[in-house]
Amino acid sequence: MAKKLLLEKDHVEGIRHFDVYRREGGYAAVEKALKMEPAAIVEEVKKSGLRGRGGAGFPSGLKWSFLAKPEGVPRYLVCNADESEPGTFKDRYLMEFLPHLLIEGLIVSSFALGSNRTYIYIRGEYAWIVGILEQAIAEAKQNGFLGKNILGTGFDCEIYVQRGAGAYICGEETALIESLEGKRGNPRIKPPFPAIKGLWDCPTVVNNVETLAAVVPIINMGGEEYAKIGVGRSTGTKLISACGNINKPGVYEIDMTISVEEFIYSDEYCGGIANGKKLKACIPGGSSVPILPANLLLTTAKGEPRLMNYESLSDGGFATGSMMGSGGFIVLDEDQCIVRHTLTLARFYRHESCGQCSPCREGTGWVEKILTKIENGKGAISDIDLLWDIQRKIEGNTICPLGDAAAWPVAAAIRHFRDEFEWHVNNPELCLTQNHGLAHYADPIHVPA
Amino acid sequence: MVKFSEDKLKEVQSMIDRYPEGKQKSALIPLLHLAQEEFGGWLSAETMDYVGSLLGIEPIEVYEVATFYSMYNLKPVGKHVFEVCHTGPCMLKGSDDIIGYIKSTLGIKVGETTADGMFTLKTVECLGACGYAPMMQMGIDYREHLTEARVDEIIAACRNKQQKTSKA
Numbered sequence: 009m010a011k012k013l014l015l016e017k018d019h020v021e022g023i024r025h026f027d028v029y030r031r032e033g034g035y036a037a038v039e040k041a042l043k044m045e046p047a048a049i050v051e052e053v054k055k056s057g058l059r060g061r062g063g064a065g066f067p068s069g070l071k072w073s074f075l076a077k078p079e080g081v082p083r084y085l086v087c088n089a090d091e092s093e094p095g096t097f098k099d100r101y102l103m104e105f106l107p108h109l110l111i112e113g114l115i116v117s118s119f120a121l122g123s124n125r126t127y128i129y130i131r132g133e134y135a136w137i138v139g140i141l142e143q144a145i146a147e148a149k150q151n152g153f154l155g156k157n158i159l160g161t162g163f164d165c166e167i168y169v170q171r172g173a174g175a176y177i178c179g180e181e182t183a184l185i186e187s188l189e190g191k192r193g194n195p196r197i198k199p200p201f202p203a204i205k206g207l208w209d210c211p212t213v214v215n216n217v218e219t220l221a222a223v224v225p226i227i228n229m230g231g232e233e234y235a236k237i238g239v240g241r242s243t244g245t246k247l248i249s250a251c252g253n254i255n256k257p258g259v260y261e262i263d264m265t266i267s268v269e270e271f272i273y274s275d276e277y278c279g280g281i282a283n284g285k286k287l288k289a290c291i292p293g294g295s296s297v298p299i300l301p302a303n304l305l306l307t308t309a310k311g312e313p314r315l316m317n318y319e320s321l322s323d324g325g326f327a328t329g330s331m332m333g334s335g336g337f338i339v340l341d342e343d344q345c346i347v348r349h350t351l352t353l354a355r356f357y358r359h360e361s362c363g364q365c366s367p368c369r370e371g372t373g374w375v376e377k378i379l380t381k382i383e384n385g386k387g388a389i390s391d392i393d394l395l396w397d398i399q400r401k402i403e404g405n406t407i408c409p410l411g412d413a414a415a416w417p418v419a420a421a422i423r424h425f426r427d428e429f430e431w432h433v434n435n436p437e438l439c440l441t442q443n444h445g446l447a448h449y450a451d452p453i454h455v456p457a
Numbered sequence: 458m459v460k461f462s463e464d465k466l467k468e469v470q471s472m473i474d475r476y477p478e479g480k481q482k483s484a485l486i487p488l489l490h491l492a493q494e495e496f497g498g499w500l501s502a503e504t505m506d507y508v509g510s511l512l513g514i515e516p517i518e519v520y521e522v523a524t525f526y527s528m529y530n531l532k533p534v535g536k537h538v539f540e541v542c543h544t545g546p547c548m549l550k551g552s553d554d555i556i557g558y559i560k561s562t563l564g565i566k567v568g569e570t571t572a573d574g575m576f577t578l579k580t581v582e583c584l585g586a587c588g589y590a591p592m593m594q595m596g597i598d599y600r601e602h603l604t605e606a607r608v609d610e611i612i613a614a615c616r617n618k619q620q621k622t623s624k625a
């Protein structure tokens with residue numbers, strides 16, 4: 009069994025409530041942290057090697073150390089619970105079943121950063137979780153862990169839950185801040201970064217739910233001990249939400265030493281491909297990261313087993329690798345159509361583009377249209393090249409990374425599955441009723457000696 | 458006329474109190490949710506203007522926001538709104554078949570409302586339930602692991618509830 013730092017207690021009866029959570033050792037991190045210097049907490053997080061769990065994997069301690077601290081200006085911590093990247097549903101699990109773990113992490117982090125008013129920005133559709141979080145906040149407050157003069161230390165802190173209203177782009181941190189200010193979720197041009205000018209123009213840190221929850225074990229065990237779990241720069245544990253054609257979809261906490269093969273096939277995790285089918289492809293880190301065919305997913309281009317961690321998943325760059333991203337692990341079996349799947353993602357990005365930059369607004373529309381043509385047997389070979397060209401023109405030419413996120417899935421699908429796109433073009437009738445199947449996508453990789 | 462009850466106005470005030478002095482515009486998104494719930498499941502121009510007046514902001518500031526976010530309905534919807542997810546992970550688990558089944562069962566297309574005003578069918582993008590696919594949102598609840606039989610049950614339950622409330 010892998011070591012669990014976050015979900016260890018998720019099945020304890022009543023763990024959603026303060027009394028049970030407290031009896032199980034909860035809020036010890038707050039008691040410990042509030043006796044420390046805020047800067048020392050930031051130092052522990054640095055030592056832990058924790059990397060942002062929202063998708064970008066930026067070192068959290070370093071991010072915290074960038075926070076500006078001008079005299080007399082409030083600072084804010086905002087928890088990003090927007091969780092809208094297709095394939096990702098881990099933050100939901102954590103908030104739904106262990107709300108106090110997040111609240112505890114938020115109190116410690118608020119103290120470390122000097123935030124007296126902390127917001128949880130949650131996607132609007134997770135409406136029922138708002139009540140769960142507000143209940144946990146009220147309980148923490150009744151017990152003196154929130155509000156004025158927490159545990160007699162003189163530190164004041166309130167946590168508020170803010171519901172979004174349906175917009176993936178509000179997961180991007182500057183769009184989130186705009187939304188929290190009661191506006192459209194249009195990302196801001198950076199710099200200035202939120203650490204200097206964020207919410208209401210004040211210094212702000214935005215972190216993912218899982219990142220902030222991980223601060224609890226880091227304080228409890230110490231940053232150095234935390235850094236011993238995992239491998240290389242992939243320290244600690246990571247939540248993976250697994251979905252698609254597997255036997256056991258769900259949320260798993262892994263230590264980042266296991267292989268992708270073990271994750272997919274062992275009964276402890278995904279339990280293998282459903283209905284006895286074969287693995288065709290997988291998007292290992294949420295819809296924005298490159299899709300990989302089975303052979304490159306399980307084995308790197310160097311012929312080594314691929315592991316479930318930041319370095320190994322991105323081994324080979326975009327040519328032969330992918331990314332850890334948000335941990336949204338989407339598995340496709342041999343019966344699935346890559347063109348169709350890519351089309352649903354293209355539609356998603358077109359729908360979610362905020363429309364500020366022409367390459368993203370227009371490009372995502374074009375990509376969807378051309379993919380629709382190909383999927384319906386009306387495409388030409390030149391359309392495949394056109395798709396490639398369009399995605400190249402979106403990438404890197406936009407205000408926020410949604411443009412890249414829309415380009416990458418298309419690029420990777422063409423890079424690794426061009427045969428399948430061509431098969432659609434060359435079999436305009438057949439492709440309406442049949443799929444290209446597994447083809448050669450699972451063939452073993454031969455590494456030249 | 459559109460107006461919150463005294464109780465709801467207290468709720469509005471507590472929403473505004475979550476933000477620093479002068480930053481009440483931040484309450485706009487939560488307030489629009491409340492208004493949509495209270496005033497018939499959608500946001501009319503009158504409702505939006507009223508929300509603006511509560512926050513002391515211009516009507517255009519409200520329209521800008523109401524048109525940006527997908528959860529706000531800008532025209533009337535049925536009593537029960539089925540919002541079925543059809544993004545990649547749900548598609549892999551047969552969401553298109555579920556959408557097709559709902560269409561034929563209710564006799565409406567995506568975006569339409571049944572003649573009796575009971576049901577509206579919409580498609581939506583990933584709702585963070587990919588592991589429990591196929592799924593749909595109904596009001597504030599999620600209905601997951603959908604099958605044709607589950608859909609039948611859900612529709613029957615909605616109709617039953619309707620009969621009971623109209624009898625009472």
Ligand SMILES: Cc1cc2nc3c(=O)[nH]c(=O)nc-3n(C[C@H](O)[C@H](O)[C@H](O)COP(=O)(O)O)c2cc1C
Nearest residue numbers: 060061062088090091092179180181215216219409
């Ligand atoms: C289009 C887009 C959507 C994003 N969605 C999310 C999200 O839903 N949740 C999240 O935590 N981060 C999301 N991010 C990343 C955030 O911008 C930000 O990097 C993150 O919240 C930082 O927290 P972390 O360092 O703890 O990961 C998104 C980024 C982009 C460009």
Ligand code: SF4
Nearest residue numbers: 362364365368406408
């Ligand atoms: S890249 Fe797309 S989503 Fe991001 S700011 Fe530009 S138009 Fe908006």
Ligand code: FES
Nearest residue numbers: 542547584586587
């Ligand atoms: S794809 Fe349907 S809930 Fe995520």
